[in-house]
Amino acid sequence: MNINFFKYQGAGNDFILIDHRTGPIKDIDYERVKQLCDRRFGIGADGLMFLTSNPDYDFEMLYFNADGRPGSMCGNGGRCIVAFAKHLGIIDKETNFLAVDGPHYAKISAEGNWVDLQMIDIDTINTDGDAYVLNTGSPHYVLQMQNLASYDVYQNGKAIRNNDTYKKEGINVNFVEDKGDYLFVRTFERGVEDETYACGTGVTAVALSMAQHKHQNGHIETPVKVLGGDLRISFDYNGEQFSNVFLCGPAEKVFEGTIPFPQDGQPGQS
Known part of the structure; x- marks a missing residue:
């Protein structure tokens, strides 16, 4: 039928x-x-x-x-x-x-x-070397990078997703370049097993990780550019917990x- x-x-x-x-x-x-x-x-x-x-x-x-x-x-x-x-x-x-x-x-x-979607609160961000690791509804690995536009996200993301630490459960691998006015993010997604044009839980994980990295506090609005366009993450951070987290963008x-x-x-x- x-x-x-x-x-x-x-x-x-x-x-x-x-x-x-x-x-x-x-x-x-x-x-x-x-x-x-x-x-x-x-x-x-x-x-x-x-x-x-x-x-x-x-x-x-x-x-x-x-x-x-x-x-x-x-x-x-x-x-x-x-x-x-x-x-x-x-x-x-x-x-x-x-x-x-x-x-x-x-x-x-x-x-x-245009949809503003509230995500789960986050109170734990771990590290793996220079990377941040957290779960925003899905598990994410966040690594800062320069010259991201020319970076081989597929090969390097695949290698991290399939390394000894993450291979069994899988993890989404996000690379971020801080452009000052916005964050540029590219993501290798588990389950798709390839780079996608955007990842909502991924850009959320990136925005929270970068706020902790830069010791930001209060209400934060983070513009994000991905291969498929523009997104925005807003949240409150008191130095210990991220709350009122919203993923905002087109649908x-x-x-x-x-x-x-x-x-x-x-x-x-x-």
Whole structure:
């Protein structure tokens, strides 16, 4: 049976979205999701999301990485599913929804193409040599760098993600160059196993790490440039905890279509 899908992108981070509130989908195995995310043999995306019902929230977000496996929190995916929920008429200007890392609040522009997504509070940033390591809903490695535009992010990010420390669980590897007025960030994402045009939890991790590195305090607004455009991170930092963390940026529908799917099951059961 054919069902509708929607393609959204947030700063070049792109996703397949499926409304799963009615007519559950049967036996979505890893290979099926992987095939749909393939850019040559499928729709093409960095990940796939189901928007499902939850009695305690406006909706629930179920996220799968491009390798087909269930993923940890995806920040740009979270912003895109908020825009999708507005498109479906589930929400208007604000929402509270559930993701794998817990509840999230978000607000969306009247036009539906700009989303401010609240991320989890952070009170621990570790180090690994010169790098910072933290979890912003997904695990991240943050390393400062010069001449980032010409840096081989794929080879160097892949090497760090697959080293003895991180290979088993995986980690997202972010390289950042401080440009003064903004941070320039490039990310190698686990689950995609490649560089992506943007990573929401990644730029969040970078902004927090750099605030700690520079001993900043108070309310902080951090502009970030990625390969896919501009994002902004805002947060409060008291020297010990990061709170009121928001990932802000565009979320736009690219196209929609239909794909064949079996029904009468739950996504992720294989």
